Amino acid sequence: MADDLARPGNGAAEALLRIEGLEAGYGKVQILHGVSLDVRAGEIVSIIGPNGAGKSTVLKSILGMIKPAAGDVTFAGETITGLRTDLVVRRGIGYVPQGRIVFRDMTVVENLEMGAYTVREKAAVQEAMDQVFAIFPRLAERRRQAAGTMSGGEQQMLAMGRALMASPRVVLMDEPSLGLAPLFVELVFEKLEALKAAGMTLLLVEQNAVRSLAISDRGYVLELGRNRFEGPGADLLADDRVRKLYLGG
Amino acid sequence: MSATNRPTFAPAVDTANAPPLLSVRGVSKQFGGVKALAGVDLAVQAGRVTGVIGPNGSGKSTLFNVITGLTRADSGSIEFDGTAITRFAPDRINRLGMARTFQLTRLFGGLTAAENMVVVARGDRASAWQRADAELEFLSLTPVRDEYGDNLSYGQQKLVEFARLTMNDPKLLMLDEPFAGVNPVLEQKLLERMAAWVDEGKTILLTDHEMAIMMEICHDIFVLDYGEVIAHGTPAEVRADERVMEAYFGR
Amino acid sequence: MTGRTPVADQPRPDDSSGVTVSGDGLAATSDVARVKPLPGWERRLPAIYLVLLAIAVAGLLGFPRVANAYNLTLALTVLLTVSLATSWNMISGFAGYTSFGHAGFFGIGSYIGALLIFNETMPWIPAMVTAGVGTSLVALLIGYPTLRLRGPYFAITMLGLSEIARIVVTAWESLTRGGLGVYLPIVRDTRPNYYAMLVLTVVAVVVSYFIGTSAFGLTLRSIRDDEVAAQAMGVHTTRYKIAAFTLSAFFPGAAGAIYARHVGFIDPPTVFAVIWSIRAIATAILGGQGTILGPIVGAVALTLVSEQVWAENPFLYQVLFGGLIVVIVLFLPGGMMELLQRRGWLPRSRRL
Numbered sequence: 001m002a003d004d005l006a007r008p009g010n011g012a013a014e015a016l017l018r019i020e021g022l023e024a025g026y027g028k029v030q031i032l033h034g035v036s037l038d039v040r041a042g043e044i045v046s047i048i049g050p051n052g053a054g055k056s057t058v059l060k061s062i063l064g065m066i067k068p069a070a071g072d073v074t075f076a077g078e079t080i081t082g083l084r085t086d087l088v089v090r091r092g093i094g095y096v097p098q099g100r101i102v103f104r105d106m107t108v109v110e111n112l113e114m115g116a117y118t119v120r121e122k123a124a125v126q127e128a129m130d131q132v133f134a135i136f137p138r139l140a141e142r143r144r145q146a147a148g149t150m151s152g153g154e155q156q157m158l159a160m161g162r163a164l165m166a167s168p169r170v171v172l173m174d175e176p177s178l179g180l181a182p183l184f185v186e187l188v189f190e191k192l193e194a195l196k197a198a199g200m201t202l203l204l205v206e207q208n209a210v211r212s213l214a215i216s217d218r219g220y221v222l223e224l225g226r227n228r229f230e231g232p233g234a235d236l237l238a239d240d241r242v243r244k245l246y247l248g249g
Numbered sequence: 250m251s252a253t254n255r256p257t258f259a260p261a262v263d264t265a266n267a268p269p270l271l272s273v274r275g276v277s278k279q280f281g282g283v284k285a286l287a288g289v290d291l292a293v294q295a296g297r298v299t300g301v302i303g304p305n306g307s308g309k310s311t312l313f314n315v316i317t318g319l320t321r322a323d324s325g326s327i328e329f330d331g332t333a334i335t336r337f338a339p340d341r342i343n344r345l346g347m348a349r350t351f352q353l354t355r356l357f358g359g360l361t362a363a364e365n366m367v368v369v370a371r372g373d374r375a376s377a378w379q380r381a382d383a384e385l386e387f388l389s390l391t392p393v394r395d396e397y398g399d400n401l402s403y404g405q406q407k408l409v410e411f412a413r414l415t416m417n418d419p420k421l422l423m424l425d426e427p428f429a430g431v432n433p434v435l436e437q438k439l440l441e442r443m444a445a446w447v448d449e450g451k452t453i454l455l456t457d458h459e460m461a462i463m464m465e466i467c468h469d470i471f472v473l474d475y476g477e478v479i480a481h482g483t484p485a486e487v488r489a490d491e492r493v494m495e496a497y498f499g500r
Numbered sequence: 501m502t503g504r505t506p507v508a509d510q511p512r513p514d515d516s517s518g519v520t521v522s523g524d525g526l527a528a529t530s531d532v533a534r535v536k537p538l539p540g541w542e543r544r545l546p547a548i549y550l551v552l553l554a555i556a557v558a559g560l561l562g563f564p565r566v567a568n569a570y571n572l573t574l575a576l577t578v579l580l581t582v583s584l585a586t587s588w589n590m591i592s593g594f595a596g597y598t599s600f601g602h603a604g605f606f607g608i609g610s611y612i613g614a615l616l617i618f619n620e621t622m623p624w625i626p627a628m629v630t631a632g633v634g635t636s637l638v639a640l641l642i643g644y645p646t647l648r649l650r651g652p653y654f655a656i657t658m659l660g661l662s663e664i665a666r667i668v669v670t671a672w673e674s675l676t677r678g679g680l681g682v683y684l685p686i687v688r689d690t691r692p693n694y695y696a697m698l699v700l701t702v703v704a705v706v707v708s709y710f711i712g713t714s715a716f717g718l719t720l721r722s723i724r725d726d727e728v729a730a731q732a733m734g735v736h737t738t739r740y741k742i743a744a745f746t747l748s749a750f751f752p753g754a755a756g757a758i759y760a761r762h763v764g765f766i767d768p769p770t771v772f773a774v775i776w777s778i779r780a781i782a783t784a785i786l787g788g789q790g791t792i793l794g795p796i797v798g799a800v801a802l803t804l805v806s807e808q809v810w811a812e813n814p815f816l817y818q819v820l821f822g823g824l825i826v827v828i829v830l831f832l833p834g835g836m837m838e839l840l841q842r843r844g845w846l847p848r849s850r851r852l
Binding site: 027028029030031050051052151152175178179206207208209210211212243246247 | 305306402406429458459460464475488493497499500
Binding site for chain 2: 537538715718719721722724725726728729730731732733734735736737790848
């Protein structure tokens, strides 16, 4: 595998990304009532939970798309609570939004170049693109294809690749397997494991709890905007209480 | 802790053998390359509470929008109270006796709570004001009767939307995620209102993610996943169904 | 009911509607006591309006006796602008369908009236009424297709249609005399035109009041606030929109006819000039669109000010009016009425 796409992280014990007591919502509706979690370098951490738990809201709050009403977000030791989104991204947090949002009229290469918008040196952009193509050979095959004409799974690859272009230290992903055919769901999770093997740190929000816990080092289960359970991925997967949460006690 | 006197939802009349009030047959809808609905069959019996559940992206919202006329299906048919409503405009469907709420409340912000209700009322205006006041009273909203919609709190908006729903005495009430973002106190109020409707013999079709409530109040549940109905039955049957667990929790 | 207890403490409900407050204003505190009742005088508004209207009409009727020619024309211009602004407000303010094509109605009405007079088909008063009705019919025709369009698209389309009307009138020389324009018999006495405009304006204002306070107006407002929800609640949105649109077209049409008679000569570039739309919009939104008083107050104030200050320079005139629209939309979309209501000097009443 090529060089790390991630820059060297801190010591394993120190949290790369930390949220404490996060309270946030949309207008009149409060979604998060004090959520805490942390992500250490090199980990895959999953946030799972039934709908309405506020999983996507957590990611959006980290990215500054929603200004938290209370709580702190710390990244690499610095507070970034409520920081503007583009500044958050420039600090090294990548984002793959829900719904495979790619620039439909642009080619794969152009989409990836957009991902490297904040990168100055052309050489670095080329290098990043080569690494993305190494992880996602399917994208390399279709480099001149318009993103809008690709299948759902390929678009998800592209969205993920694009997030990697600016060499982030951690990537936040919002429901990467949502709405994908089972074959592509397989592929997505394979690629997530490949990213981890390449040294990337991932914070994953997923509906497919089974799959995501299976590849996660640790997981957090949210319910109605609060922490409910947490622990190693395998443990949560085996815990009956977690399953029960989904279909109502 | 939840209230001790939860309302009961026994249907007023057992209509299990009558033709369904609403029947959806083979409805499909595609948005671009995504199949939101792939041949959905669904039937709602009069006087009962029918639920539609399913994970994110399963097509619940699209199904609601197709039934209520906000979105046009690519294929399939929908019949309501003996009339084929497949291509009807939303206002026409409403006038036939189907009323709906929205996931994110859609009140008329520049109108007061009472005006929100009266503006949609058909028929005699004077009685409309009376009914509006009576309904607001039932929901303890009389103090905010003259407050503008966009000044109401989220909970109050939800209640007013509920109140507005019955101004024209609809036969079928379609509730789109009524419990979204709702806490126990408001939940109790909404449930009370719904129970009263069921007592009056009204029919309810609702969708929500609050599993516990859905299991508690629905007589019939349809489970959607990837735009298809993967399970159908009583709450107990659905809960025990492996496929449903897989749809939600993953496989 | 197991399994639903949150791990953390109970939410703290602060009011009967069951909303949890945390941080600052994520959920509005909804104290029951917060609803401000309308002040007593609000109930008397219909009576107050009647008195004010009577006084205004009496004053305006007597005005020609004391005014010189210049002031009389100024008054006529003020009344014209009130008509335009008030009628624009019917479709754009109350119904929420912002139109940039009011000039088109003005031009069409102007031509209908002028041609009827020119060809001696009928005396000028019936001609004026016919112009208004004719323009309404045009609105009825184009209403169905155009009112399906959403906000910005509707606005631009109306602008385009106004231009198309101008081009059609210019090209149809056999009917309209095209670019030559229409000369009408010189009328030295401004007063009949003034009175006609006064009557038209009073009618516009009264109609506006009735729309604003009636069930019809309430329905229009619901369409403005959320058309999809209104439809889903069974409102015949198409009918209501077309009704408002048709009604709103009568007044610029009739006013255009009076204008034609007043100036004695019209041609397409003059009566279809976009500035007629801009004036209606700027004055209506300055005063406060969607209200009854807003367009009236805005039209009177802005017309008087602009006529004194910068009417001499037509270029400056257009720039300032256009700029005013931008500024208001950016900083105070509700106009003066919103300002007064925010400060609590006026209540938020449908009668205003």
